[in-house]
Amino acid sequence: MRILSFLYLILIAISSSAQTKNNESVAVKSLAFQSIKHANIGVILTDELIVYDRFGSQINTIKNLYGEIVAIDSISKEKIDLKNTGDNCNLLNFVKIRSKKITGWVHDSKLYEREIKPSLKRDTTLVFNQMKIDILPAKNFNIGVYDEVEDMLTFCGGNESPVIFYNSKYKKYETIFLENLPETQNDYSENYFTLDDHDGWGDKIIASHFSNNRLTLVVNRGYQEGEATITIEIKFDKHKSLGKVIKYERRPF
Structure with a gap:
């Protein structure tokens, strides 16, 4: 009798273990x-x-990626909150990317893509003699300023628009980092050139000049209460182009 009871307990344990593994398998597949x-x-x-x-x-973690230009191949059909916080501001697409340094699926708010929605696209092309410069505002893969499903503003952060530049002289894409921000950090929120368009402010290029491989851009930044004129100089280089804020003048309405 004891032997039969012992065998019965073993069968229950095996069945329970198999069910647990099956549930785990379903969870992973989901x-x-x-x-x-x-x-x-x-x-x-x-x-x-x-x-x-x-x-x-x-799978793994790849380092030394700051400023890396990547090709985007695919995205997840839905935006996903990996931590299941219930906060829509944490929704992001999985994105399959490829470059010399990294290949695979990533899920991070610091990956930006060229804006391609016709209603939001703000690409600008400048031509100076034989030099052509494409200015391509980008966005990340979050829900954005406006939730189209809920038909309402999200008030989520992380909606800055870093710019991807392409110049015909060196035939390369790059982001322009600003090298003199310690003095201007309180005025310019990022350490790279942006053309933002969110509920905090909106940027628009109002003038440009090119001379000696240097591009000067004058940007109007409209706030809810006031505006600013920002002058930025970009020096193009075959290895790494850099920019700096020349002037930042903010005025109330």
Whole structure:
């Protein structure tokens, strides 16, 4: 009798273990996401990114990525909150990217892509003699300023628009980092050139000049209460172009 009871307990344990493993398997599979093709160009503005598989499991971490230009291949069909916080501001697409340094699926608010929605696209092309410069505002993969599903403003942060530049002289894409920000940090919020358009302020290029491989841009920044004129000089270089804030004049309405 004792032997039969012992065997019965073993069978229950095996059955329970199998059921647990089966539940774990279902849980893992439920993390898989549907993807859609989404060809674009992007830039990474963080030093490191986690690479994931199609089930949302971490594969490895890649470092030294700040400023890396990447090709975007696909995105997840839905935006996903990895930590299940219930906060829509944490929703992001998984994005499949490729460059010399990194290849795979990532999920991070510091990956930006060239804005391609016709209603939001603000690309600008400047031509000076034989020099052509494309100015391509970018955005990340969060829910954005406006929630189209809920038909309302989100008031989420992280809606800055770093700019991807392309110049015909050196035939390369790059983000312009600003080298003199210690003195101007209180005025200019990022350490790279942006053309923002969110609920805090909106930027618009109002003048440009090119001489001796240097591009000068005058940007009007409209706040809810006032405006500013920002003059930025960009020196193009085949290795790394850099910019600096020449003047920042803010005025109340």
